[in-house]
Amino acid sequence: RIQFWKGFNFQDLKPVIPFLKKLGVDAIYSSPILKSTQGSNHGYDVTDFQQVNGELGGEVGLFDTSNVVHSEGMKWIQDTVPNHMAVNNENTYLRDVFKFGKKSFYWNLFDFMNTPEFRNRIDLFILGDPYEEVLNSGKISVVNPKNPSIKVYDQEFPMSESGLSMVKSISGGSITNESIKRINSDPAMIHSILKRQNYRLKYWKSGIEGTNYRRFFSVNSLIAIRSENTKYHVITMQKLLTLFQKGIVDGFRLDHIDGLYSPENFLIRFARGTGNAPVWVEKILTGSEKLRKSWKTLGTTGYDFLYYCTYYFVDNSKRRELRDFYTRFSGVRNSPGKMIHENKKAYIRNSFSHEVDFLSHIFYDFLHEKIYGQDITYNKTREFIEELIPSFNIYRTYLTTGSRNPEDIRIMHDTINLAGKRSGLKEVQKCMIRMLDSAFIDGKALYCFQKLQQFIPATIAKSTEDRTFFQYNMIIALNEVGCLPEKFSVSRKSFHSYMKYRAVHWPMAMSTLSTHDTKLGEDTRARIASISHTVHLWTEYVEKWHKMNLNHKVMDGNRELPTKNHEYYLYQILLAQNPDMWIENTRLKERIHGQMIKAIREDGTMTDWNFPDEMYEDRLSRFIDGIMGSAEFRSSFREFYVKAQFTGMLISISQNIIKLTAPGIPDIYQGSEGLNLNFTDPDNRGNVDYKHSENLLEKVIKMHDQGNYEGICNGWKDGTLKIFINYILLNFRRNNP
Template identity: 30%
Template structure:
């Protein structure tokens, strides 16, 4: 649930009865400590000691928790231990550091490299060069408040510099006053090269905290500890643990602070990576599951065909691994250049301390570090004072070997040196030099995570558009869907090892909502139709393109991306005039963000007004064409039906899977949202309450108007009721994959969870375009023929329809006779 000034504790309390009737057990709320004014997300905390007054009062929070408890529910807190919002005068700790410099009691709270800054903290906040801002009178002295003012920002003056302060007569006098401060005001572009405090990724307004310091941990968690100990607060979600110096240590301290029954971490894992078993956490926030669920409904046999369609239309030939590598290097050469430079300087000092390594230069080390980070196979490793695990050593070895093979550095032995420091093999058993190497290794770990996040998810994912349903946080777009076998293997592992991990499908961080991904995923089954559609739409919109200096804009790759975005959010019945206007604005905003994130033709740092104007013109004019609108309506009509059927199957699989299902606000009905801020639009809870209050006497009737989402709501409500009645099945039950026969082996995802005499069985169709039913839902014998499932022994009731079933050979035509998915529960 996203809390902000327009939806605070009071509004959240109002919908608790609705959530309880839906079957929700906990409200997982976005951060609600005091954040920057107007924050819509809460991840820019400015004061850990206070509740955000825009969201509500402590009394209103108490009332929310009491209301949750009254309905048998609880609250999950979202903690932000890695960073704070700092640049707009709202953060008292940061203001104290600006005023008192290294003498501030809060200086150690933030990860500041004072040596690199020449004893000053760089503040890259100016819209132009410092001298120009000074000469243009944009920097002013407020003598009454003893602050320097720059538009809506102001900065404190240290006491020594204001002693006997006379009238500042000119810009030179103001400059001299500023030179006496513990900070240096600078043009915002300077940040890329000279920033001397660690940030959340490359966001200058979010300064990293040193949560590894016990004093910092205590100060930032005092209010959290008080909240976490109270009845009704049942869990903690940890934001971005990979930004922390030592996540394992942090989680240990967190458990000692408040022994909560449930802790999950926002950890993004590669396919071959597991969550650290020694972390005191019950699992992750579910990015891997979201991608597994999307991939289950993509025809992985179509990968080669789709690649050819994409290449022929866009002209793009670069492989994704090359795009990923180049994008990471781009990030390290631009927005994270200062961090890379700082790491190289640290490593150069280490190298200079030994006669065998002193000839390695800062330049050569910087290149080696960049190549290693560009090929790092995971977000980061976890080398600490406790040592280096075999897993971390394997990841480091892999990255170093890959970088060395591809490198053209004259002296390749530099890679061996870097490896020996990262693995601590070069470190003595104790002493200052070991401490120096350990600190470097730990800082490098905090560097690779933002390199991957910004280089891959926020750059490469916007450059490679083969099937954008796959371009999701934590996924590898090279994996074109998952087989049933792979899905069952992952589910079995989760049931056995991580039964309390969160399983998500949409979050505030996903690039596209679960229902958009479901719809776009069906394109994998419609390769020929997609190829012909692209050709027709390109011809229709040829006149909307702009010719600039011999180049036709926008690029064919961006045009390909635009068509997928349009298909993903277009109303199933076609938009009316008002809806079309809203769609136009949403698509304009999304495509502008997409091309700036891609950093090919334009970017946030260096926007190309000409390219952006051409792109906007293309989007707007295409949506003014009656011929194109008709084409869009016709194409979406079939695609939307298939997508909604996939959404129903996804909803069934998710609610029946081992783990803890997480439902992003509003997704209990169909939600067709794109990336933030599109996915933060207000939720129509009145509509959802109305639908939930309607009695479902005939579930088949829900299929007559599939687009209203009531069928999805029915699946979620009934599934959550089963989970509440039989929790042990989902958190300790044994997982059994079930397979159909008679030619429908690939068209049904079915599994059972069993514990003692109790069992639940889920049956969800997949690859709907191959089922041969062009109009309705895939029901009965005409679709499923003689195909059967071998159910575990027992007597079952389908909680979605009320129908009975017996264990043993069960015809799919009977299980799916009136409703497109089935959820069976044993009757004991």
């Protein structure tokens, strides 16, 4: 997997291709390459589906590099984003909507939530201060008399036809620099012009509880698109399909498939357009959930593999001992399952209230058309929806036209009944069941449930991956994308059962241990997983370190700052690097600080992204500096580190051997051919030192040719052994397809 951005573009990949070929890689697995927000370091904030990103080298650069890849006998697998786009003035299609509103051809491309408050105006949460302050400060103005637009800070937005008419009227029919100057001197006049735009400029904090468009999760800067609308399918997918037809790309990854209105129908259309190109889907499978065999895909991108391969190497016999210690030490008493449910409800209340409004309106409007729904109020409907969404325990169901899957119906039926039990709203529950029973003969009922399905993944992902995973820290190796923190390990029987199922049904699915979205790099995760094999030792050291480091804390009454839960998380993160390097490696310190700030903001108990507690964050930073600078702590930590480093290596090497030999297609995230000691993004999206990897591979090949396997094994600390395993098994796979 290669992460392209302006700091590593198509041309930068070319000199790396011979190394990847020699390593045994068969395909480049590329991050999104279509035009995205300027300076984007990931490419998922697309601004134009019909252009290759110029910052990466444009179409010419892509063709050139792809030709080199193919000349080496390798393929190109392309990540694509069918669910959302960027919300900014760079978005080609949104600019048209900003100007023409509902008259725009692209109006229905975007998934607006048509509630009574919508009024056909898009909320843009781009103001750094309250609207009135920004307006009165002169930071919103009318500019350019020849083609008037609205300037907000350094961004310019198109003016609507109605707004333009008003500017002309104020200017006496002819817009001049003088008339614009007069307009900009009067905030009330600018406000009147803004009221006539097809968008509303709003203070960013007012968007915390939601927007009037469906988003990617709760990210206001990413607006969802309606991929189910066939007239836009050509616009959003045509460039990629053309690249496939020209042989520039050979297959696709489809990002966030669960965000689509009907994933199965989208995959059918996509297969028709490409002639059944190889396609993998980013799909989280929870618990016993299975990927739909009817989907036109080779399988998932491998988070299910990561789950089994991680949990298999955790020692289940020490679960109770570690859990009891963690509970006692951290003071965290809720189970992960309870945390997830409570976090779902909190997110629905605080971040998804607009989505709940929209769903409540469409369900209420439907029920009020029916005789059986006449006594149901809007407030009761909303209260029920608030309980229904967090009651789902899988990422989503797939009720859709022509697909009456009994399992989907059962899950929806059971979840409605569970929500009824939890809320006590029995009458609403009965109406919802009747509505569900009619869904396949009543298109309006089915539409309501299909829109509901689209919102479920956001609440589960945010409450689990972006909240509970940073609150419940018993062993954070388990807190990974696609994983279940309420479980502790998987048995040998379960592991082999999964692999057999994969071999029969999804032999071409991806197998991954690290991605651009994983919370930890695979070798960091393996070291932390090793804690389960030395629980007694770990708990002794944690108690010892806590007493040793108390002088670096601040007492707030009876409470220690930073909290013991955050302290416990920090000790695990520090296993990523030898304490002998803590002082001299300033970059490592920056990374530790960055990861800890991200972790405690995601946790949300002491600080968060929207309302950071600078005092608490400063105390945490001082604590980190204090303990990393303590010779006594470094010496003590080293004693445990050397054990975790070795056991972690055994786990990592074992996992990589399985990845390279088990059913599936191995996905090697950039840099993971050697040690991957990264943290959560953006830490895991930086450039890779490929020169170091090349030198390591050359050394390994030379040692292999000399039969110096003892030397290779002795190089386990610097990644020599790991890159050797990758080199031998990747080339074995290539030579024995």
